[in-house]
Amino acid sequence: MMSMSFDELLPLIFIGLMGVSLLVYVVSDGYDLGVGMLMHRATPDERDTMVASIGPFWDANETWLVLGVGLLLVAFPKAHGLVLSELYLPTALMLVGLILRGAAFDFRVKAKADRKAMWDRMFIAGSMLASVCQGWMLGRYISGFGEGWNYPIFAGAIAIALPMAYALLGATWLVMKTHGELQEKAIEWSKIAFAPMVLGLILISMATPWISETVRIRWFTLPAMIAVASIPITSSVALLTVRLLLGAPAVRGALCWLPFALLVLVFLLSFLGLSYSIYPYVVIDRLTVWQAASSPESLRVILIGVCVTLPVIIAYTGFSYRVFRGKTIELDYA
Amino acid sequence: MDAVLLARIQFAANITFHILFPSISIALGWVLLFFRLKHLRATDPQQKLDWLRAYRLWTKVFALTFALGVVSGVTMSFQFGTNWPGYMERVGNIAGPLLSYEVLTAFFLEAGFLGVMLFGHRRVGEAIHLGATFLVALGTLMSAFWILALNSWMQTPAGYEIVDGQFHARNWLEIVFNPSFPYRFVHMVLASSLTCAFLLIGISAWQLLKGVATASASRVLRTGLVFAALAAPAQMVAGDFHGLNTLKYQPQKIAAVEGIWETTRGAPLLLFAIPDDATRSNHFELAVPKLASLILRHDPDGELKGLNEFPSAHPPVLPLFWSFRIMVGTGILMLLVSWVGLWRHWRDGWEFSLMPRPLLRLFAGMTFAGWVATIAGWYVTEIGRQPFIVSGLIRTSEVASRVPSASIALTLVIYVTLYVGLLVAYVGVLKYMSEKPEKRLAAVTSEDLAQDPLRYQSRGEFA
Numbered sequence: 001m002m003s004m005s006f007d008e009l010l011p012l013i014f015i016g017l018m019g020v021s022l023l024v025y026v027v028s029d030g031y032d033l034g035v036g037m038l039m040h041r042a043t044p045d046e047r048d049t050m051v052a053s054i055g056p057f058w059d060a061n062e063t064w065l066v067l068g069v070g071l072l073l074v075a076f077p078k079a080h081g082l083v084l085s086e087l088y089l090p091t092a093l094m095l096v097g098l099i100l101r102g103a104a105f106d107f108r109v110k111a112k113a114d115r116k117a118m119w120d121r122m123f124i125a126g127s128m129l130a131s132v133c134q135g136w137m138l139g140r141y142i143s144g145f146g147e148g149w150n151y152p153i154f155a156g157a158i159a160i161a162l163p164m165a166y167a168l169l170g171a172t173w174l175v176m177k178t179h180g181e182l183q184e185k186a187i188e189w190s191k192i193a194f195a196p197m198v199l200g201l202i203l204i205s206m207a208t209p210w211i212s213e214t215v216r217i218r219w220f221t222l223p224a225m226i227a228v229a230s231i232p233i234t235s236s237v238a239l240l241t242v243r244l245l246l247g248a249p250a251v252r253g254a255l256c257w258l259p260f261a262l263l264v265l266v267f268l269l270s271f272l273g274l275s276y277s278i279y280p281y282v283v284i285d286r287l288t289v290w291q292a293a294s295s296p297e298s299l300r301v302i303l304i305g306v307c308v309t310l311p312v313i314i315a316y317t318g319f320s321y322r323v324f325r326g327k328t329i330e331l332d333y334a
Numbered sequence: 335m336d337a338v339l340l341a342r343i344q345f346a347a348n349i350t351f352h353i354l355f356p357s358i359s360i361a362l363g364w365v366l367l368f369f370r371l372k373h374l375r376a377t378d379p380q381q382k383l384d385w386l387r388a389y390r391l392w393t394k395v396f397a398l399t400f401a402l403g404v405v406s407g408v409t410m411s412f413q414f415g416t417n418w419p420g421y422m423e424r425v426g427n428i429a430g431p432l433l434s435y436e437v438l439t440a441f442f443l444e445a446g447f448l449g450v451m452l453f454g455h456r457r458v459g460e461a462i463h464l465g466a467t468f469l470v471a472l473g474t475l476m477s478a479f480w481i482l483a484l485n486s487w488m489q490t491p492a493g494y495e496i497v498d499g500q501f502h503a504r505n506w507l508e509i510v511f512n513p514s515f516p517y518r519f520v521h522m523v524l525a526s527s528l529t530c531a532f533l534l535i536g537i538s539a540w541q542l543l544k545g546v547a548t549a550s551a552s553r554v555l556r557t558g559l560v561f562a563a564l565a566a567p568a569q570m571v572a573g574d575f576h577g578l579n580t581l582k583y584q585p586q587k588i589a590a591v592e593g594i595w596e597t598t599r600g601a602p603l604l605l606f607a608i609p610d611d612a613t614r615s616n617h618f619e620l621a622v623p624k625l626a627s628l629i630l631r632h633d634p635d636g637e638l639k640g641l642n643e644f645p646s647a648h649p650p651v652l653p654l655f656w657s658f659r660i661m662v663g664t665g666i667l668m669l670l671v672s673w674v675g676l677w678r679h680w681r682d683g684w685e686f687s688l689m690p691r692p693l694l695r696l697f698a699g700m701t702f703a704g705w706v707a708t709i710a711g712w713y714v715t716e717i718g719r720q721p722f723i724v725s726g727l728i729r730t731s732e733v734a735s736r737v738p739s740a741s742i743a744l745t746l747v748i749y750v751t752l753y754v755g756l757l758v759a760y761v762g763v764l765k766y767m768s769e770k771p772e773k774r775l776a777a778v779t780s781e782d783l784a785q786d787p788l789r790y791q792s793r794g795e796f797a
Contacts (some may be wrong), residue, residue: 294427
């Protein structure tokens with residue numbers, strides 16, 4: 001480890017970049033997919049506000065998925081072929097969901113008024129389909145595409161848990177971005193989504209080591225066990241705080257942003273936990289980052305681009321969030 | 335059915351659906367910037383309102399077009415891997431950096447500033463909003479740059495070396511600016527200009543025909559006519575250069591386009607024929623003697639290589655032969671229509687009420703002419719590279735997916751259904767948007783403006 005050359009380090013840098021892109025994707029598209037799924041509980045007027053709250057962002061959010069999968073494709077071509085061949089059907093269905101959703105998002109306000117309800121249904125269905133498929137894909141991926149009766153159950157559980165997590169994230173996003181009656185509803189939605197999301201997280205944390213020997217050894221061996229225990233402990237504290245906040249009056253006012261921020265922290269911690277479980281594999285127990293990586297020279301070429309553009313991308317993403325900060329107002333072209 | 339063929343059809347379906355939207359948005363981004371600048375510079379209140387109306391309608395068209403381009407583009411980024419896993423394994427060292435540079439420099443730029451451009455107007459100053467509009471247009475153009483660099487490299491590979499069957503980059507400048515890249519890039523940008531121009535012309539003519547047009551529609555129609563009248567001849571010249579470049583690097587593609595089986599001096603230009611791969615000859619030929627040689631060699635007795643020189647590796651002739659004729663035919667029609675339209679318009683003293691209705695109907699009928707030409711052109715390029723995925727080096731069949739053909743067939747049906755549905759909805763919504771007068775601005779009359787232009791500015795109507 002100590003004497004690792006730069007060329008040996010490159011695949012690690014890229015798996016890190018890919019992981020961060022996917023984390024940013026899961027958090028950012030997570031809240032807007034969540035908002036999409038929650039729309040089935042909202043009135044037509046509330047739906048407009050909900051769409052307006054994600055309108056300026058969803059496009060850039062989805063770009064992180066393209067970057068994440070793009071990096072998998074270009075930096076780890078062997079893993080890409082393996083992963084996407086295994087996940088061919090759920091990937092296709094997820095794309096159908098994302099297509100429906102992205103199209104419906106724009107059609108709903110431009111089509112004839114009597115078609116709006118139909119496009120809303122497409123938007124909700126697309127958001128659900130994409131979320132469920134992503135959950136299934138995550139489940140299959142974590143278990144290394146294992147064969148046997150227990151693996152589909154595991155993937156199925158995550159296929160339910162991840163949409164719940166998205167719904168919670170979306171609901172707390174709305175707590176932050178709206179006020180009045182819709183905010184009250186969003187607080188209620190957050191409370192409803194809370195329990196299944198936490199249950200899902202606990203189940204996954206227990207099932208992953210059960211399903212994968214590699215993960216079990218890594219988490220339940222001393223002394224590392226003590227160090228990594230901070231991840232579930234901090235997550236639990238953050239989640240408890242979220243639940244307490246949802247019952248407190250302050251969440252309607254000054255602290256409206258805190259549940260969302262804490263959930264982002266939980267996502268970050270889950271991501272760190274997952275990375276710790278998987279490292280140094282791209283596909284657990286099958287392909288390490290070094291086995292799957294492209295040639296160092298092409299990784300170096302991409303890295304230059306990343307170093308130059310990523311800070312700029314972060315800067316103007318921050319700029320966009322600053323422009324649209326505060327409570328959501330009606331969206332109006334130009 | 336054969337999995338490779340299904341994967342091909344699926345990728346072709348997606349790429350066909352996808353290219354419809356960039357072919358509008360690449361040029362439309364710049365047109366929006368133009369409308370915006372015209373609006374800001376106009377001193378006459380009525381003119382200011384006209385350009386604002388134009389900007390607002392076409393911003394909505396852009397938003398819708400862009401959204402469909404994004405979702406089908408995301409699909410494509412996955413299908414690279416799901417349909418052609420072997421492609422990245424072989425040429426990933428070259429294609430990878432090009433694709434990642436597209437995402438990093440173009441995709442994020444357009445997506446990042448689109449929100450500010452579409453919805454940010456009352457939250458940022460005029461300069462920043464103009465800047466955002468410019469960056470979205472630039473991002474869209476840069477996206478085309480990187481994608482065409484990769485596509486051109488697959489057509490005319492350069493700057494690489496092969497070690498143990500894997501491609502490695504030797505010279506990035508040669509890879510990006512490979513021999514066919516400049517021609518292909520210019521050809522695509524002009525194709526987008528024409529597609530966008532005819533959309534402007536067609537929809538404005540439709541508004542005039544339906545009696546829902548404001549003075550704004552006339553301005554858009556005139557913009558579109560001038561734009562098309564300039565882009566059409568430029569495209570002919572660019573196309574000619576592109577053809578000569580293809581003849582030099584991919585003679586088998588030209589042979590298929592021209593339907594030439596035997597190497598010929600003074601080859602005729604076939605206006606009509608049904609090429610037959612089985613008999614290796616054409617049925618029902620209608621030809622202009624020596625014209626193909628004259629066009630391609632700039633010499634009536636120049637020699638053109640025939641398909642029989644490439645017995646085992648030339649593209650399928652029939653689709654290429656006809657795609658090319660559809661592309662060129664549509665292009666010539668666009669040239670004639672834009673010139674006649676502009677001439678007539680000039681002769682009428684730029685007065686639209688004098689424009690004859692049949693001409694307006696012709697304009698409206700050609701709203702999507704650019705799509706026809708672009709897709710036909712894209713087929714010439716892509717089918718013309720077959721049976722190779724990287725010209726002369728890697729066959730498409732070598733890199734295809736190992737996914738069961740039933741899975742590919744199932745997803746193909748789902749995708750195609752979705753695409754057809756969305757396309758119908760897209761055209762329907764364009765029609766609806768063009769017919770529906772804009773609520774907020776419809777009530778504002780020129781008298782209001784003349785009396786108190788500042789009131790409308792302060793309310794953000796003009797800002």
